[in-house]
Amino acid sequence: MRENPRAVSVQADGVRVPIAADRLVELARNVLRALKVPRAMFSVTFVSSRASATLNRRHLGHRGPTDVITFALGADPAGTVIADIYISPDVARLQATEFGVGVREEIARLVVHGVLHACGWEHPEGEERMTSPMWRRQEQLLHRFWITPSRTA
Numbered sequence: 001m002r003e004n005p006r007a008v009s010v011q012a013d014g015v016r017v018p019i020a021a022d023r024l025v026e027l028a029r030n031v032l033r034a035l036k037v038p039r040a041m042f043s044v045t046f047v048s049s050r051a052s053a054t055l056n057r058r059h060l061g062h063r064g065p066t067d068v069i070t071f072a073l074g075a076d077p078a079g080t081v082i083a084d085i086y087i088s089p090d091v092a093r094l095q096a097t098e099f100g101v102g103v104r105e106e107i108a109r110l111v112v113h114g115v116l117h118a119c120g121w122e123h124p125e126g127e128e129r130m131t132s133p134m135w136r137r138q139e140q141l142l143h144r145f146w147i148t149p150s151r152t153a
Contacts, residue, residue, distance in 0.1 A: 005039045005080075006032045012046040015089050019104050024111055030145040031115045032081075039080040042118065044087065044111060052088035067091040068110040070117035083118030087111070108146040112138050 008028040010021040024044060032040050047055070052065035059069065065088050073082040087110045089103075096106035116138055123132040 004029070006037065007041045008032075008044065009042070010044045010046075013048070013051065015046050015048050017046045017089050017107065019107055024108070027108055027111055027145055028115050031112055031141050032119075034141055034144070035115075035119050037081050037119055039078065040118075041080050041082045042085065042115070043083075044085045044114065046089050047086050049088050049090040052086065052091065055086055065091050067095060068114045068117075070114045072118045072120070081119060083114075085111070085114035085118065087114065105142075105147065109138065109142050112141050112146075116141075 006029045008025045010024045010028075012021075028042060028044065032042075049065040052067075052069070053063070055069050056062045056064065056066045059071075060066075067088060069086045071084045071086075073084065075081050087107065089107060092106045092110055093103050096103040099106070101109075116134055121134040121137065123129045123134040129135060
């Protein structure tokens with residue numbers, strides 16, 4: 001059996017995630033394929049609000065927990081894109097309520113968002129973020145692979 005060139009691992013670091021890990025692996029791989037990333041090695045780790053706040057303070061200098069933090073680690077000599085993505089399901093639950101969407105949809109959105117950041121996409125801060133090219137691409141990919149998934153994708 002041939003190994004998948006888009007390696008994605010999903011783990012929960014002591015937190016409850018209401019989506020099976022294999023569904024999130026499939027989502028991340030579909031996004032990588034759509035972005036034409038031939039080789040990748042990604043980890044997606046779900047962490048507590050406390051762990052998210054620690055990462056946010058230590059690496060971004062911001063206070064409090066955040067929804068998603070992506071560490072894009074570049075590419076190895078073979079061109080494999082490497083990244084670590086950390087997501088707080090607690091923050092995702094709060095945002096889902098705020099935006100009037102289901103928590104599973106919001107978690108899927110954060111996975112897509114993290115993958116886009118790992119692949120070099122950026123967005124402005126503040127209100128402009130939700131009208132940026134990255135946000136539009138995120139929503140397009142989310143609808144394509146999560147909200148209205150194609151069986152041939």
